[in-house]
Amino acid sequence: MEKDSLLFELSVNEDDAKEVKDHFEDNGYKGLKELLVKKRDQWVDVPIHVALSGTLGAGKSSFINNIRGIKADDKIGAALNYGQTTIEPIPYSHPNKHYLKFWDLPQLGSRAFTKDLYFKNIKADRYDYFLIFGKSTFTEDDFWFASQLYSLNKKFYFVCTHVDICVEKALEENKKSDPRDVQNKTLNTIREGLAKSVKDAKIKADYIYLITTSDVRKYDGPRLADAMIGDLSERKWEAMALTIHVYAKGVMQQKRRALQKRVWIIALMSGLENACHIYGLSFYLDLEPVIAEVQEYRRQFGLDDASILKIARSLDTTVESLKKASAFKTNYSQLADGGLLNQYKTLSVYDVADGITQSFSPILGGLISGNSSFGSTYYVLNRLLDMMETDALRMIEYVKYRSAEL
Structure with a gap:
């Protein structure tokens, strides 16, 4: 947990967090989702x-x-x-x-x-x-x-x-x-x-x-x-x-850092007005922004179906063989509705969610006091980032090994 606690403290842009917190204190939930979407996508502009x-x-x-x-x-x-x-x-x-x-x-x-x-x-x-x-x-x-x-x-x-x-x-x-x-x-x-x-x-x-x-x-x-x-x-x-x-190790590690800095945004979005009760969870949750985010992780790390197929063909092998040789850990059925919900239920989120929320309280204040899904989503997304970055790095090493033409 020491490593996770460090990530919780660093994975936030304080200027963005202050703007979101100030908006909530001045306007409540009105326009909050739109602001969070803007912060999530601001890199494009x-x-x-x-x-x-x-x-x-x-x-x-x-x-x-x-x-x-x-x-x-x-x-x-x-x-x-x-x-x-x-x-x-x-x-x-x-x-x-x-x-x-x-x-x-x-x-x-x-x-x-x-x-x-x-x-x-x-x-x-x-x-x-x-x-x-x-x-x-x-x-x-x-x-x-x-x-x-x-x-x-x-x-x-x-x-x-x-x-x-x-x-x-x-x-x-x-x-x-x-x-x-x-x-x-x-x-x-x-x-x-x-x-x-x-x-x-x-x-x-x-x-x-x-x-x-x-x-x-x-x-x-x-x-x-x-x-x-x-x-x-x-x-x-x-x-x-x-x-x-x-497709290189250093680039993938930079992507991980950039993606991690917006996890708190998705964690907040998962507990807004569209959140609903889901059997097996003790809190309300909106899965839509979480699903969209993990699919973006796949694309960023080159783990989407089209990218993996392209790599497999370049090595004259099958997708299944490539995944096996690269020791893939992520089961991509986990990233759809039902599979993603199992992440919330099985990854010991209840042991850490309160601690995560508490660590963010000085930064986000009352914005997360009633958002029970915040800590759980934050933890789940960080775990998925870990798995997908590991998959990408292992595949890079395997591709280098197979592509050696010397």
């Missing part, structure tokens, strides 16, 4: 602007498509203009979150955008951070751009693309060597060379990310996605964590 710069052919468009989970020929796909250069910043919105935009910046040195006017023309202040793409190396223009960003106190990342080509070439030339050793040596050589060039240019870079734009799960792609989430301010961090679907 948080604007995030990511800028991508780099030389022609560095893979910006491919990355923009891949990170959004779409193809170049999709209606909202970034065109792969191999022989052309962007002459103005072009925004590409995420299909699941219109306010997350990836901006393809013009190439430095073009007639349309000289260095003297570059930062003014791209409106540099609007971007949350910048990704500087290089195809196996970085240019003087890249280093100039990075130095200007540093002087403006703007966050940026050096991203080297097409490293898969270098790895494949090294593997072909060293067929008798251990493939993993060849890959690691190749990546280390590339990274050391790039780090030296960055240092020689007197640019400070915490890390240089080596990726292939065709698959953001390979090499440093997961680490880059993790940084793109974690380096944002809290509101934007939550929005990015719940938007990006890169």
